[in-house]
Amino acid sequence: MxxxxxxxxxxxxxxxxxxxxxxxxxxxxxxxxxxxxxxxxxxxxxxxxxxxxxxxxxxxxxxxxxxxxxxxxxxxxxxxxxxxxxxxxxxxxxxxxxxxxxxxxxxxxxxxxxxxxxxxxxxxxxxxxxxxxxxxxxxxxxxxxxxxxxxxxxxxxxxxxxxxxxxxxxxxxxxxxxxxxxxxxxxxxxxxxxxxxxxxxxxxxxxxxxxxxxxxxxxxxDWSREAASESLSVDSLHRASQESDKFGLLLGDGSPPTLFLDLVESALKSLGEYHISEGDDEGLLPSHIVSLDSEVPTFETEMMSLGKMTLYRLKQQSSDLSKMGQLIRQTLLEKGKRPRSYLGSVGDFLCRWLDSIESHTIRLVGNKPLRLEKVCLDPRVxxxxxxxxxxxxxxxxxxxxxxxxxxxxxxxxxxxxxxxxxxxxxxxx
Ligand code: SF4
Structure with missing residues (x-):
């Protein structure tokens, strides 16, 4: 050399x-x-x-x-x-x-x-x-x-x-x-x-x-932790609702996506009230789909209780949103438009959230803005x-x-x- x-x-x-x-x-x-x-x-x-x-x-x-x-x-x-x-x-x-x-x-x-x-x-x-x-x-x-x-x-x-x-x-x-x-x-x-x-x-x-x-x-x-973390804000839910009104698509059970999105927002508000202490911006969610202490709400239990739905249906509706997003992106692309779908992004996030609880992340509910967040703690991921x-x-x-x-x-x-x-x-x- x-x-x-x-x-x-x-x-x-x-x-x-x-x-x-x-x-x-x-x-x-x-x-x-x-x-x-x-x-x-x-x-x-x-x-x-x-x-x-x-x-x-x-x-x-x-x-x-x-x-x-x-x-x-x-x-x-x-x-x-x-x-x-x-x-x-x-x-x-x-x-x-x-x-x-x-x-x-x-x-x-x-x-x-x-x-x-x-x-x-x-x-x-x-x-x-x-x-x-x-x-x-x-x-x-x-x-x-x-x-x-x-x-x-x-x-x-x-x-x-x-x-x-x-x-x-x-x-x-x-x-x-x-x-x-x-x-x-x-x-x-x-x-x-x-x-x-x-x-x-x-x-x-x-x-x-x-x-x-x-x-x-x-x-x-830090780069790795950030890359492996993600969040869903209430603002994304509002944009998804607007998109839903514009495209007029329905979920697999015939209901409009806005009902489901409103439910997600209500669950976020309720989780925030329960888990975020006064003066704090974030609250830690239990690291289980159903908390060991069943009185302590998780996103999943809030959705099941507010929407009177099973975990299976919650996953199904999230997956429907995700598929709807793919359809919207393809439609926009064919019209020469930017293939962005907020419904799809919300569905994709929820599918990943519901898919499993990874040991390398903690789950939070935050305000300013109101959001669900997965924070990666382990860069080795x-x-x-x-x-x-x-x-x-x-x-x-x-x-x-x-x-x-x-x-x-x-x-x-x-x-x-x-x-x-x-x-x-x-x-x-
Ligand atoms: S990256 Fe840009 S310039 Fe290159 S092929 Fe794609 S659209 Fe065309």
Missing amino acids: KLPYNLRSNQQEIIDTIEKGLQSKNHIVIEAPTGSGKTFTSLASSLPFVINKSYKIIYCVRTNSQQEQVIKELKAFKDSGNNFSVVAIQGRQSMCPQQKDDDELAKSNWSEKSKICKSLKLQSKLGEAGCPYYRKLLRPTNSLIDRWSSEIYSAEEFTLNAESENLCPYELNKLLLKKAQIVIVPYVYFFEDFIRKYLLGWMDTTIDKIITIVDEAHNLP MTSFLDETAGVVMMSGTLSPLGMFRDLVGLKPESKLERFGSIFLKKID
Whole structure:
């Protein structure tokens, strides 16, 4: 491996620590201060596994500036005579040029963008108008892939360049992933289970061939907890009621969804009155569908009592709402509209809520706004798959106590934990 910088101080020690850990597919936790060359040393130690072996690196970042720092270092490695291909990924929000001409696409959330994009691509495949940026990618040639794989671009540079050639940056990026040896992604692309499966498919690889590097890893526990938490507010119920009036659909038993939604709101109010103490904003709900002390109400028992319904019917009506949402989304999509359904979102939330009580979450009722909330307490829900990878490097300036961090994100008990002081880099002339 040709290095772009003279090594300073204990940088060789960091590189050796990571390299040795990766050789045994171990997990390595490095704490070193800002400016100590964490990005550089993590790449210097992991790139040989990519260049000489069949591994690929997934480099997880939280912000665009972190992504740019990784790109800058990789360009320096390439300028020093190393050869590898890199793809920097961002979501459609940043990489879809069609949004400028399509209001519905622009104001959609990520899952709605995905549905609209899928529909536009299908139209393009059928020879209809579809998306103009996708047309040239219908039959991608090897020379197109080779040309775009030969350079290292930040996501912003890539987006501008591809757009200037009327190519969809997002879809072109996906095509390049198969060849890419280093892929830089926002956390969500790797730690969200279903997106990771797509990503590995596009990369044409398996999880055991992936070396994972997580930059600014102190963010990972909070990010994971937040990603695995969700809530249902009374505002969503009101929007769902408005949607119900507009579409006029009925639940399986012939009743209008508004009756069920009103019941959910009443249950929330009643739970709030019972569980939220004066001066508090939240109250803890029992962690059972029916509380051990049957006098203490849960969402399920409130719904059953207020609606005089069985648990089976509660689940059935929630599932009906969810299916109604799918129908509404499809109808809107066919009309070229944003495929958003509040009825569907309420139904989906309730189905997940009623499906099981996970041991890693607590359940709350909150006010300001009035809501039901599942709060994840254990980041390992999102990170436990890391055991299946070919090695993990987690780095940050603030991870101490390292043993606690290791256990919090579920790394191997035998993980290598190291703290280093400041190291400054000097570019080789
Ligand atoms: S194909 Fe690309 S440009 Fe077209 S809608 Fe999808 S992401 Fe946007």
